[in-house]
Amino acid sequence: MGLLSDPNRRRALISLLTRLNAPICVVCYMAGVAWFMGLAFEPFTLRTYMSENAMGSTMVEERFPAGERALGTGREFSAHKKKAGGMPVDWLVKTMQSRGLEVFTQRFSRRLPFPDEDKERYMVKGTNVYGILRAPRAPRTEALVLSAPCSPGDDNNQAVGVLLGLAQYFRNQVFWAKDIIFLVNEHDLIGMQAWLEGYHHTNTTGMDWSPLQGRGGSIQAALSLELSSDVVTSLDLVLEGLNGQLPNLDLANLFYAFCQKIGVLCTTQGKLQRNDWDSVSGYSHAVQTMMLMVMKQASGRPWGDHGLFLRYHIEAATIKGINSFRQYKTDATTIGRLLEGMYRKLNNLLERLHQSYFFYLMPSLSHFVSIGYYMPAFGLLALILLLRALDLWIQLATPPTFNLNPPPSQMSSPGVLSVLTPLVISHLTGVALYTLPIHFQEIAVEHFPVSETEAVVLTAIAVYTAGLALPHNTHRGLFVPPFNGWKVLKLVAVLYLAVLLGCTALINFSLGFILALTLVPVAAFVTPDVPKALSAFIMVILSPACTLLFSVFLFQELQEMPVSFLDGWMLYLSVISQGILDHALYGSLVYPLVALLVYPCWLLFWNILFWK
């Protein structure tokens, strides 16, 4: 007989499962964490390599000559920007036209749900200017995009200068098989969102924009350039986009290949890779780089202007120029050559980049870990939830010992109701957490001496904390649930959490893994029998909000800019407000996910803890 159909073996298996459940869960958890930490160990990673045959090797001759002239153009741009107090639309249009591009502008406006204190904007009105370089001999079916943001102050002037210099150089070449669109967007991500929505004729975020007069065909790849100094010491590649989506690894491979060919220092997450992977400091460096990528991906926000392209299946990355204290400086001509080489290779593409990985983690620019290698770390954590669910199922299925004499009728009928009530109430709280902060900001501002942003954030925290008081109130107000009904609720909650985390990890592995790290121990070990005060404290520490607080501190530590507690707290509040804004402006899903699904799930466990 088979293993599961033989009753003896089945009983043995079941008893093994129930006896060893807690130890196996602990082992799985430690194995999952160890696997994740082991991902950064260099022998476990693979070297990056170009997968796309059409792009081949870095076999081009880059001949861009006009770096200094590009910097001069950047200075002109800066002067006109100061004079216009924003985007110098007329000057840009005239300059692009003199370089032989077809120039168009797009106006957009947007009222944010509440003022953005980081970037100091509330009513945003702006103009995007873009010029299309038509391919001399090709039909206008495909396009590439090079963009530079028009930032307030002195930032990114050189980026616009290099963009215009490249436009002039590219215009003189005959080998372009795709149109190249040179875009200067205002108000960084908001302008980019308006342009992309106008280009693809979608309107997902309720922004107001004028339709685009000129178009170039389906965009195959895009690069966004951020350059704020005349010389750089290194170039940083930013890959993480909206909702943790990453571009195809071939784009990173292309960048790295050209960096090596031209001899520019290239970094990812701002950290230069080291050669000593077998030493402790080398390994911890790789772990730090990987953790930075994980945290950036988990936050679900686009970390560069490229982040919004990914949603339209356009592979995009941001290249940032960093000027630090190093002796060897790279000038604008070299940066122009690197971009020229990359665009010549992207020109050779016949189809969209699809040969390489879409899901990966990079402990350094030359090594990567693919989804097949990192997913087991999450799988081990999800296994704990499944083991717990099995354990509960077995306990519920076997008849209880009759020394307590509970009335048997109460076991079956309030089963559904005892589960449904906490579910409904938790989700209603989640809905409250999602909707109340923005809707009640006016009322909050009237009654309390806080700004709108603070009102929103503090309302969110208030609703969150109010949810903690729920079990008390619901249990008093409604019926008294039976003693063992918590098992059914826990079973449902554990399975719900497993499905939720599984789906999240598939789309955004980092977010799923970080939530799993904190929520799975909660889910596994909470019962009404554990000591209430201690476990309540631990549960609050492991709740999503506190996870976010710790992540903020950890993120600052990893970037080598540690903050004091007060600064960290202010940063935390701004992170919450940015999260809500990202959701309203670009459609980021982290805030609704946490508010509507993760938080109610955590509340279910909180209910179980306080079960009477």
Next chain:
Amino acid sequence: MQLQLFVIILFLFSPLVPQENAGQFFSSGHTNNWAVLVCTSRFWFNYRHVANTLSVYRSVKRLGIPDSHIVLMLADDMACNHRNPKPATVFSHKNMELNVYGDDVEVDYRGYEVTVENFLRVLTGRLPPSTPRSKRLLSDDRSNILIYLTGHGGNGFLKFQDSEEISNVELADAFEQMWQKRRYNELLFIIDTCQGASMYERFYSPNLMALASSQVGEDSLSHQPDLAIGVHLMDRYTFYLLEFLEDIHPSSKANMNDLFKVCPKSQCVSTPGHRTDLFLRDPGSALITDFFGSVRKVEITMETINLTEPIQQVEQNFVNEERQKETYSYVDQLPVSEIIHQKPKQKDWHPPDGFILGLWTLILLVFFKTYGMKHLKHIF
């Protein structure tokens, strides 16, 4: 051409020709040369395959095979590709020394016309009647054919156009069909792909010689990238083959054994291979120009030939026999007059139908009369 034919006829008919010269004269057995040059890959990054084929085309033309005897099949247009920084050119040397596209290239099969089916039809001659002469391989049993294939291949197959393959068995069968239809005298097959030797493993027809750029399990490598164009320009084997062919001129006596030595492993990284067991002559006696060139054998003679006698003989023949002059006219493609005035076809005479029916009724009635009327009800 006429003079040469004339001289040959004279050698045949005149009793003054020493016999040994004739033996040497016709040692190769072929009277015309054909070349089928195929590039099977498309896309810009396969520039080198087109450059390979065009380089062989140039050499073959230089050595004398005219465009009318070359079937050139190029699967993609590199010269006019949007990504070509030097439009209308295809270079085979870096620093753009040699433009093999030129302005007199004649491509017979271009783009999507280069398919396995078309290639096999060209080889076997099974083309629809509307195919123009430039797309046909009009070889006969005295033709020496050079077939050059290049592209991406594997163990036992060659990839055409990213969507189909030709296998070595198909190719061997196509050559057998050519042999049975007497479409070649001798055939030289050169293939420059990865694992190219697998393509000639299955040949079984006589008078085939094959060369490949790499053995089974080896990859053929490309030679030199050009940074200005951004692609590899040639494959190694063809590059060294061309270097070798540059030294061949129409009267060169270099033979096949020299060709086998082209591109040793030190230069090619892969091991070129060849197959001569099906070739009936000794490869040392087969000249390079037997396949790569279209060499007319001309022997200058200082002897005077008496022309009068043979001509008179022929004329006498004409005078003695009756002149049978036929008037020729075009056959009607649509014989309208016959269709309109259709006469019934002449058949053998049969008795009229009614007669046969009456005969059978009579037989039946006699039968039933004899054996009783009750059987009749089975019929009616």
